[in-house]
Amino acid sequence: MRRVEGMRKASVLGVAAVLLVWAGVSRVEAQAEYRFVRIVGGTPEGSWGITGSKLAELINRSVKGVTASNSPGATVANVVTVNEARAQLGISSADAVHEVYYGLDKWKGKEAKNVRFLAALHTVPAHAFVRADSPIQEFREIATKPLRIQGYTKGSITHRLVEHSLSIFGSSMEDLQKRAGVIQYVSDGPAVEMMRNSQLDLIFRNTGAPSSWVLEAETSMSLRFLKMDNAYLKAITARIPGLVVESIPAGTYKAMKDDYKTFSVVTVLIVPAGMPDAVAEGITASLWDNLEEFKKIGGFAKTIKFDEALRGNTIPVHPGAARYYRSKGVKVEN
Secondary structure, three states: OOHHHHHHHHHHHHHHHHHHHHHHHHHHHHHHHHHEEEEOOOOOOHHHHHHHHHHHHHHHHHOOOOOEEEEEHHHHHHHHHHHHHOOOEEEEEEEHHHHHOOOOHHHHOOOOEEEEEEEEEEEEEEEEEEEEEOOOHHHHHHHOOOOOOOOOOOOHHHHHHHHHHHHHHOOOHHHHHHHOOOEEOHHHHHHHHHHHHHOEEEEEEOOOOOHHHHHHHHHOOOEOOOOOHHHHHHHHHHHHOOOOEEEEEOOOOOEEEEEEEEEEEEEEEEOOOOOHHHHHHHHHHHHHHOOHHHHHHHHHHHHHHHHHHOOOOOOOEEEEHHHEEEEEEEOOOO
């Protein structure tokens, strides 16, 4: 009897040992998959491109065994890319992440449930401006005039916010086209050049404040910022989870004589759900443990605050990131 019991114990211990070995191998394999972290952000000259480059630098310096590189991307595309684990760290906006993760509108049935939240970074305020000599006086005129508007790229936050804004004012992209308006899918430099040459009426763009390309635009033409009324701001922030009402301080631009009340999207970092906890925790630490250095990347980064690390988030926080936050006394609810 004792011999049988001994054999059973040995068998159980053997199985346990095998399982532990398998678990260890699985952890090593999972870790190996994340030796290379591809970051997807934005255009090289934009705030997201600059952010991605600095994150890669910090990760390479701080996270042992991980090599990071930065690549261009776009707001919604970055969520999809991270969801499919074709990138290991994505820069997006809280509103876009919410929309794709929960399968809203055109994403119904294509939910990005493989995405996890890592951190909230800087806010990116909306700028709506025209040439100073433009006949356009109010932002709501986008719903009634045949305007030529920058759309940046299809699927970008710029394009999506133009769509939402038209809808709030009772119009649509189709209506804009019917009244001979047009969306110009051009980046910031060409958009400024087109406005300078009277080929573009309105630039409505979320960008860091101050933004270098807006400052440069003011060197060659006079601008005027269009007021966004409280009713519109209430509607846009209620419609899109993750947006916040903020003001750009007077004097940020020559044309900004008073504080400019607007809304901002919250820049966020996302990772695949399958990222090992240790890697996610290491990336989170590489950011927040070097925050003062990180904030030197540009004026737009001054809004980054550790006590707002979860700002605008509506999806699960990665367990590795959550572990870091809890170690710093931040309450995380998943």
